[in-house]
Amino acid sequence: MKQYNDKKSIYKVQALERALDILDCFSFQDRELSLTDMVQRTGLNKTTVKRLISNLTTRGYLQQEPQSKKYQLGMRLFELGGIVFSSFSLRQAASYPMTRLQNEAGATVLLGVNMEDQLVYIDKREGQGMIRVSSEVGWRRPLNYGMLGMVLMSSLDSQDVKRVLQQYPLKPYTPLSITDTDAFSLRLEQVRDQGYVVEKEEAVENVIGIAAPIRDYSRQVVAALGIALPAGLRNQVDDLDQIIDLVKNACETISSDLGYLKI
Amino acid sequence: MKQYNDKKSIYKVQALERALDILDCFSFQDRELSLTDMVQRTGLNKTTVKRLISNLTTRGYLQQEPQSKKYQLGMRLFELGGIVFSSFSLRQAASYPMTRLQNEAGATVLLGVNMEDQLVYIDKREGQGMIRVSSEVGWRRPLNYGMLGMVLMSSLDSQDVKRVLQQYPLKPYTPLSITDTDAFSLRLEQVRDQGYVVEKEEAVENVIGIAAPIRDYSRQVVAALGIALPAGLRNQVDDLDQIIDLVKNACETISSDLGYLKI
DNA sequence: TATAATTGTTTCATATTATGAAATTATGTT
DNA sequence: AACATAATTTCATAATATGAAACAATTATA
Numbered sequence: 149m150k151q152y153n154d155k156k157s158i159y160k161v162q163a164l165e166r167a168l169d170i171l172d173c174f175s176f177q178d179r180e181l182s183l184t185d186m187v188q189r190t191g192l193n194k195t196t197v198k199r200l201i202s203n204l205t206t207r208g209y210l211q212q213e214p215q216s217k218k219y220q221l222g223m224r225l226f227e228l229g230g231i232v233f234s235s236f237s238l239r240q241a242a243s244y245p246m247t248r249l250q251n252e253a254g255a256t257v258l259l260g261v262n263m264e265d266q267l268v269y270i271d272k273r274e275g276q277g278m279i280r281v282s283s284e285v286g287w288r289r290p291l292n293y294g295m296l297g298m299v300l301m302s303s304l305d306s307q308d309v310k311r312v313l314q315q316y317p318l319k320p321y322t323p324l325s326i327t328d329t330d331a332f333s334l335r336l337e338q339v340r341d342q343g344y345v346v347e348k349e350e351a352v353e354n355v356i357g358i359a360a361p362i363r364d365y366s367r368q369v370v371a372a373l374g375i376a377l378p379a380g381l382r383n384q385v386d387d388l389d390q391i392i393d394l395v396k397n398a399c400e401t402i403s404s405d406l407g408y409l410k411i
Numbered sequence: 412m413k414q415y416n417d418k419k420s421i422y423k424v425q426a427l428e429r430a431l432d433i434l435d436c437f438s439f440q441d442r443e444l445s446l447t448d449m450v451q452r453t454g455l456n457k458t459t460v461k462r463l464i465s466n467l468t469t470r471g472y473l474q475q476e477p478q479s480k481k482y483q484l485g486m487r488l489f490e491l492g493g494i495v496f497s498s499f500s501l502r503q504a505a506s507y508p509m510t511r512l513q514n515e516a517g518a519t520v521l522l523g524v525n526m527e528d529q530l531v532y533i534d535k536r537e538g539q540g541m542i543r544v545s546s547e548v549g550w551r552r553p554l555n556y557g558m559l560g561m562v563l564m565s566s567l568d569s570q571d572v573k574r575v576l577q578q579y580p581l582k583p584y585t586p587l588s589i590t591d592t593d594a595f596s597l598r599l600e601q602v603r604d605q606g607y608v609v610e611k612e613e614a615v616e617n618v619i620g621i622a623a624p625i626r627d628y629s630r631q632v633v634a635a636l637g638i639a640l641p642a643g644l645r646n647q648v649d650d651l652d653q654i655i656d657l658v659k660n661a662c663e664t665i666s667s668d669l670g671y672l673k674i
Numbered sequence: 675t676a677t678a679a680t681t682g683t684t685t686c687a688t689a690t691t692a693t694g695a696a697a698t699t700a701t702g703t704t
Numbered sequence: 705a706a707c708a709t710a711a712t713t714t715c716a717t718a719a720t721a722t723g724a725a726a727c728a729a730t731t732a733t734a
Contacts, residue, residue, distance in 0.1 A: 159465040163426040163692060168470050171491060176631060178527050179498050184710060193694045202422040207431045221495045228434060229492015232484045235442050264441050368439060425691065426721060447681060456723050
């Protein structure tokens with residue numbers, strides 16, 4: 149059993165520490181434990197263990213096999229673990245496909261996620277002669293901003309969309325920006341249906357954006373990846389459809405790396 | 412935020428409930444939260460939240476971004492989530508390959524895992540005219556028993572092997588059973604090297620067993636899958652090597668379904 | 675650069691809350 | 705049926721979580 153005494157902070161909450169000690173009893177080898185198993189392993193009082201595991205069970209951190217009365221780790225831990233997994237693997241999974249996309253399309257590549265109803269840039273690739281994005285990695289924007297915003301919002305249900313638009317009203321970033329709520333919602337529907345977005349000078353003048361969603365094993369949209377092209381000329385690739393395919397392919401590669409299954 | 416009040420048990424540990432309330436603040440959308448974020452969302456006192464998250468952080472359930480001082484869910488949740496994932500996905504992932512293996516080889520198929528140093532049968536496929544396994548799903552055996560036991564033990568390190576053999580000494584189940592500890596350890600090494608085991612009447616007379624390990628994304632051996640053939644005649648397939656390939660393929664299919672990457 | 679405002683950290687007296695011994699009930703074994 | 709083992713519940717007590725307030729650090733604003 150692991151020792152955490154080295155890193156100890158001055159703050160201790162006995163009850164919590166003990167609950168975590170109980171969770172620590174479980175492992176790949178020990179997937180099922182009875183009450184007395186846990187009493188023996190932790191050295192705690194029977195009643196204490198019973199009280200803590202009852203609590204952990206009602207909260208989904210443990211679950212009980214009704215027949216054997218034994219306990220195993222619960223679905224809530226799977227859910228929380230999934231969140232951790234998706235965040236630390238996303239950037240890694242996206243790294244190479246982003247660089248490749250930058251080279252193939254010869255344009256700036258952006259990766260963003262939805263954090264607390266805001267668009268947050270996670271990573272980017274920009275090169276000489278390419279469009280410079282005003283936002284640095286880590287910066288936040290309204291969730292309705294630009295190509296990444298539209299992709300991320302297209303996965304929300306209508307009440308969430310409504311809430312976001314109330315908190316961050318649509319702004320005319322450029323003359324071509326959509327500012328009407330209904331029109332915007334219609335656009336989101338379109339994006340959801342076709343699986344990508346082509347945004348022409350709606351966020352930044354003279355810039356066209358093409359973006360698509362990235363999903364993980366849970367099939368949820370966890371990020372949006374897009375590229376920013378100069379509105380006038382095209383760089384290496386002339387056909388817009390070809391670039392759309394490049395973006396979609398990159399997103400599919402990353403998604404499948406995150407455990408997303410196409411069928 | 413979810414409500415757990417419906418399922419409430421008479422047992423409550425305030426400190427633990429509050430700590431779990433804090434973890435509940437995090438989601439796919441909200442991956443990074445500051446102390447005050449959590450104070451606002453939970454409605455708890457600042458000091459209380461601070462104390463609880465310090466505790467959760469030292470135990471790896473949260474981690475802090477040093478620059479922003481914001482918190483995110485920690486690696487321990489990923490580990491625990493992985494355990495849950497592996498247990499509820501194993502049986503599902505194994506289901507079809509087991510049925511297929513039963514048909515192709517025309518023999519009884521067994522799936523087992525290591526639980527608390529014991530071999531536990533998770534699932535099986537047996538048909539008419541096939542060998543009947545005396546053990547039902549859920550039954551336990553010493554970890555050194557038969558083909559599945561050997562595969563599972565071959566992934567343990569030498570001190571774990573020693574401990575298991577001390578607790579469950581080798582028994583002469585048949586005249587051909589290995590009862591010498593050193594000979595057994597040598598056998599395990601062999602199994603580990605070749606990636607499968609062929610066991611001839613060592614557990615049950617007139618039964619040959621062929622088994623191989625199943626691994627998951629963490630590369631750990633999480634289960635063993637094997638088939639039991641009559642020692643005398645062979646059914647549909649005559650060549651032993653051919654059956655070995657069938658077993659190995661089934662294990663590889665399941666492993667890759669669990670996220671195991673060959674390279 | 676000074677000042678205000680926000681956010682994070684620490685202290686400590688107090689009462690709330692977790693605690694565990696023991697009794698009770700349930701379940702499994704001989 | 706009698707025994708043994710495991711799970712659940714009760715309750716008086718003391719140990720422990722608590723939160724107000726003071727302090728420190730960081731960030732925003734003038």
